[in-house]
Amino acid sequence: MSAHTPIGLENATTIVRALTHSGNFHVDETLGYVILHYALAPQGDLRGRVLGEAGADRLTFERTRAPERIAAADIVFDVGGVHEPAKGRYDHHMKDKPLRADGTPYSAAGLLWKDYGHAAIRNILQTQADENTVSSIWETLDRALILPVDQDDNGVVKMGKLSLADIVSACSPAWDTAELYGVAEAQKRESLGFANAATAVERHLVNMVDRVRASLKAESRVVAAYEAAEDKRILVMDTGMPTEKVIFARDLPVVYVVSPASPDRWNVKAVPPTRGEFGQRVSLPEAWRGLDGKALAEVSGVPDAVFAHPARFICGAASREGALKMARLALQIDEAEKAAAT
Known part of the structure; x- marks a missing residue:
């Protein structure tokens, strides 16, 4: 001033x-x-x-x-x-x-x-x-x-x-x-x-x-959602909005962001290791890569699973519950793979 x-x-x-x-x-x-x-x-x-x-x-x-x-x-x-x-x-x-x-x-x-x-x-x-x-x-x-x-x-x-x-x-x-x-x-x-x-x-x-x-x-909504999260690695937003800036500015340990993409689609998006770059802190499961519809539902065990991107950074389901389940499963699969590798 x-x-x-x-x-x-x-x-x-x-x-x-x-x-x-x-x-x-x-x-x-x-x-x-x-x-x-x-x-x-x-x-x-x-x-x-x-x-x-x-x-x-x-x-x-x-x-x-x-x-x-x-x-x-x-x-x-x-x-x-x-x-x-x-x-x-x-x-x-x-x-x-x-x-x-x-x-x-x-x-x-x-x-x-x-x-x-x-x-x-x-x-x-x-x-x-x-x-x-x-x-x-x-x-x-x-x-x-x-x-x-x-x-x-x-x-x-x-x-x-x-x-x-x-x-x-x-x-x-x-x-x-x-x-x-x-x-x-x-x-x-x-x-x-x-x-x-x-x-x-x-x-x-x-x-x-x-x-x-x-x-x-x-920013205030992302912080509130993070504080309310049961698993701090999964950030659930009830409205689509930019989250990456807040995650990195506050050094939040978020791995996946679950948010609505349309009235009948909820997405799970992986957070990159560095803001604005490609890659993921935790990639989505290899077994889901490039699948959609029935094939993805059968492999993932999520009935309303819709798609999983070949680059393993985003996937989606028809409901909030389905997307949240996919995020939780992805973390479980990653933990199991890491344990098997040690």
């Missing part, structure tokens, strides 16, 4: 004039604009402001390098040569760049995220959230989205092909647009490109906020 009250947050009704540079655009100023949109005027027209088609709106937005326009704006980002957040100046191109605690240079998006990120998250969320939740979402997105944008924009680490940075760049008109169609048409296409990029970034940011919110919700 900033030590000052960012411009526009002290009063929810005052008109705020935001400005960034014209010409080639990148992910940092595009994301910066989206952050301001949600922090200050989420009901406004994101595209319309860029294209000069917006109606009444407390946030106005301009893309120019004209010094007199920069001086007149309330919030200026990624241009102007000044870093004074208390005065609404968020450039990062000066010799003495604003730096994160770890020495990574900030981009314009990173600077705006510091001041306006919490407000943007509150307006994006469709449900009530306390300040701890908002802060947790802010910190997660700062690591997962904002920091990579800072690194990419400052030439530290490229985000790579098909990244958000690449998607934004692809919205720019081709280099010879003015040569082919004239300066006026090139400027029109540049504005349209920025509007398209802002729309794509806006969807990405909104989706990330919602996914992090849901992840925090999942």
Whole structure:
């Protein structure tokens, strides 16, 4: 959180004039604009402001390098040569760049995220959230989205092909647009490109906020399910949700996760030895490999067994009870095989 009250947050009704540079655009100023949109005027027209088609709106937005326009704006980002957040100046191109605690240079998006990120998250969320939740979402997105944008924009680490940075760049008109169609048409296409990029970034940011919110919700449910488990190696979830992050973050000894895949299917999924990697802490039985239906039911002894993947990392049954039985049997078979091998 900033030590000052960012411009526009002290009063929810005052008109705020935001400005960034014209010409080639990148992910940092595009994301910066989206952050301001949600922090200050989420009901406004994101595209319309860029294209000069917006109606009444407390946030106005301009893309120019004209010094007199920069001086007149309330919030200026990624241009102007000044870093004074208390005065609404968020450039990062000066010799003495604003730096994160770890020495990574900030981009314009990173600077705006510091001041306006919490407000943007509150307006994006469709449900009530306390300040701890908002802060947790802010910190997660700062690591997962904002920091990579800072690194990419400052030439530290490229985000790579098909990244958000690449998607934004692809919205720019081709280099010879003015040569082919004239300066006026090139400027029109540049504005349209920025509007398209802002729309794509806006969807990405909104989706990330919602996914992090849901992840925090999942954490409490996974912990509760683990504490209630009879066998701590089998985690039974009554609703499908991400569990792996919590299992590894809390170093839980879970081997299998049992959860519904559809109204008539419950799956048993093996936990990998390392988060995000292939492999299993305990593979499903070799005898089940690649079987389904009646053949699997006969071999496993579970009447409603449905399938067992050839890679031995997931299997399923038609009921919760059937899936839970498969998980228990898999552990028993593994223990017997280990005992026989010693």
